[in-house]
Amino acid sequence: MAKKAEVSVEERLRALYDLQLIDSRVDEIRNIRGELPLEVRDLEDEVEGLTKRIEKLNDSLAIIDDEIKGKKNLIEEAKTLIKKYSEQQKNVRNNREYNSLTKEVEFQELEIQLAEKHIKEFKVQIEQKKEVIAETKDRLKERTSHLKHKKGELNEILKETEKEEEALLNKSEEFQKKIEERLVNAYNRIRNNVKNGLAVVPIERGASGGSFFTIPPQVQVEIASRKKVITDEHSGRILVDAALAEEEKEKMDKLFAKLSK
Structure with missing residues (x-):
């Protein structure tokens, strides 16, 4: 041999x-290519984060809406009770029954006031959250546009260089085997x-x-x-x-x- x-x-x-x-x-x-792949990854993460933030804010708006509906139902129930107690007061037999019904009416009126106060607070929260959602949507739109631009840049460079890089890496391995x-x-x-x-x-x-x-x-x-x-x-x-x-x-x-x- x-x-x-x-x-x-x-x-x-x-x-x-x-x-x-x-x-x-x-x-x-x-x-x-430089920092482009990292820039694209960071922008993708930011867009994903902003999207999730908007989803969470919308979820919290839905929860507040449910809270408001609950308070409105409570007000309607309280009004029904007030009407009922007021009718009962017309047929009381003594002062003790009358005073007892008066206290029930007053309690339901307080419940209405408290519910209305909570509704006002919830509405303030809704406005604040809507402002944050609007700002976040603007930011998301701007970042999404920037991401699209950067992805276009990266894809263009990859299209031009990916094939050559792969061929060169194969050549590198080939030449290493000679040494x-x-x-x-x-x-x-x-x-x-x-x-x-x-x-x-x-x-x-x-x-x-x-x-x-x-x-x-x-x-x-x-x-x-x-x-x-x-x-x-x-x-x-x-x-x-x-x-x-x-x-x-x-x-x-x-x-x-x-x-x-």
């Missing part, structure tokens, strides 16, 4: 830089710990990409020889020479153009 050809350091470096370019393109796509697990783990660890997710960078004007720290000439020669994987002692990033980076960028730009169609 033929032995599998060993991958050279240069091939590993190229694959690592290709992986970096793919992952950076995914980052770029996600940055285009030994130890290097992939190191790449992911560096990528998670550095700014902009750049784990593999080229030498630019004698310094590692995105850094102001100069790389000694001897180290630059070693990097250009592509005989071993070298990291920047300051940032921990994996370094590649500018020529290799340019070659891989041209190759990956063609791939990105193809995937974005």
Whole structure:
């Protein structure tokens, strides 16, 4: 059985830089979306909250209406009793019965006054709640319109980028399989710990990409020889020479153009 050809350091470096370019393109796509998905989620939550608030306010209005009906029924019952007691007073045989009926009439009159007072209070509550409902409906209308606009924005961006992002993520997995697990783990660890997710960078004007720290000439020669994987002692990033980076960028730009169609 033929032995599998060993991958050279240069091939590993190229694959690592290709992986970096793919992952950076995914980052770029996600940055285009930015905070939009979060904004949409927050707006959806707000719209749901406002809708539920209106439902609860309407429920409480229904309860107050029932309370008012109950008080009106109580008033009608009290009026019926007053009429009854007043009729009975015409046929009493002594003062004690008359006074007793008078007290019943007075009690029912007090019940009517108290019920009318409660009805007035309930009506004030209804007006207050109606004002809050109107304000909440205005807010809901404005937030719903804003949500529709933001969803439109997000859907437009998703339509443009979702297919490309999925293809790029598949390519990322594909390129990771070309690199030994130890290097992939190191790449992911560096990528998670550095700014902009750049784990593999080229030498630019004698310094590692995105850094102001100069790389000694001897180290630059070693990097250009592509005989071993070298990291920047300051940032921990994996370094590649500018020529290799340019070659891989041209190759990956063609791939990105193809995937974005």
